[in-house]
Amino acid sequence: MQAVDSPTTRPAPPGGGTEQRAAVPRPSRRRRADARVPWLLALPTLVVLVALLAYPLYRMIVLSFQNMRLRELLTGLTPSWVGFDQYEKALTDSTFWGVVGRTAGFTVVSVILSVLAGLGVALLMRRVHPKVRLAMMIAMMFVWALPQLVAAQTFRWLTDSDFGVLNYLIDKLPGVDYANHSWFVNPWQGWSLVTVLVVWAGIPFLAISLSAGLTQVPKELLEAATVDGATSRQALRNITLPILKPLLTIVTTLSVIWNFGLFTQTWVLRDGHPEPYYQTLATYSYTQAFGQSKYSYGSAIAVITVLLMLGVMVFYIRQMFKIGEVD
């Protein structure tokens, strides 16, 4: 995290800071009182964050080095210290690596598809009739407004094996028998469905942000390129995309963070009991802790998850600093 601020990379003032500090006149009483004001204002926020975020984070790390089970939970006994056992257990378990691979694979595929779809829709919105654009906007707004849980339940119903409308429609295709087809028996089909759900729900944010970004592309540039004989594909690659790049980076990073933490969609589609091949890091950690009362093992998995995401998070924050949003 310090890498973002990178105070260490700045050249140190010659002779150290002490002399300079001595030169500054002592602040008056009034000034010193002023210096306390911002900290007093920030204090309640800091207290909440320490009590409900930093401390739980610390507890989670401690817990991951212990062995907390149902017995400790019920009796209130201090769980025994087991060192790196939980981590060793996870890192030598092929099930765990399967979960990691699945989560990473899903994240890569779903983010690529979402961003491409979002970009495509954003570009499409520039070409269509204003009325069509309005229809697209309205459709996307409703999808965006839908709570995650409701969106997932809707897909559960659309793909219901007996009365789902999706099977009915696919069954209409010549030579295809999809009556009573169950979408979740074959994990590839099930995951395709999860991906479609995530991409569908993700498009509004991506397309609307990117289309806002597209309005920043100077029309003169595109015109000039057209006059100079550039094809629309060349104009897209050499003008539009470079200008859009900072925004694309941000929305892609956010999508990675969100999709990596996939929980609601598989949870709802699998009725609260995701089969092993529908487990991702978030659901796996949760079910280990609350399904099997392995609170420490669940914590170790959560710690590993956060560590895996740290790189992406640092990247995001750097980007925010770079574009000058943070001053």
Next chain:
Amino acid sequence: MAAARQDDQVLTVGRSRLGTIFANTGGVLFALVMIFPVYWVLNTALKPRDEVMSFRPYFVPAHPTLDNFSSAIKAENFVEGLINGLVITLLAVAAALVVGFLAALAIARFAFYGRKAIILVILCVQLVPLLALIIPLFLMLQKANLTNSLIGVSLVYLMLLLPYTVWTLRGFIAGIPKELDEAAMIDGCTRAQVFWKIILPLTGPGLVATAVYGFIQAWNEFIIVNTLNSPAKQNLMAWLLQNQTERGTAWGPLMAGAIITSLPVVIFFLLIQRNIATGLTAGAVKG
């Protein structure tokens, strides 16, 4: 309107008529595919049971009925969920606004040592997957006897909303020209008066937008409340999840329940959508 038409002309330079027809068709198709699941929720909720449970789906209800809605409302724990949800959400949002506004003021209006560190913390915290913290939070709240209580969940939600609240309000406060503060102070206003008479009224719309967004976040949450509390102490979202697992195939009432549960947030969302669209990526789009 004239400007818009001109824009269209510029953009269609060198583009074929066929391409435009193609694009418009694609746009309409896209809108239809996107909205279809939303339509299907509505369609299902309005159909009587035999039309829902039909191997040949009814694309329009033949005998529209509101039975599903009354059946959803009469389901166990609906009223509790509604009240609990409102209490938890309003408590969390109100607390987040008060606490967050002060911090936002500090970041936006004061230059002080440690300011950048606070900004960094706020940004990082927004990215921490909160689900990862649910195990220690559960154990902590259990020890403090705050599981199965509305206060416990509200506290967690306060933490959930706070970083975003600080960050957005910071933006709104920073948007008020500092010269206004200075002019008022030269005219003899104290810092407190500047706050009450200038900053607070001018941040009003921002406060409303932030509150509404916070409401949506807290209202939509169900995993934490489902983990910490028993069904009678949960919110409407968790109630909806409970309904799915308990009454697996009753899709009509379930979809009606989904509409009732999401109606407030959908309305709120549509009201403040402009803010949400730019909130997450503000700065990346300079305009």
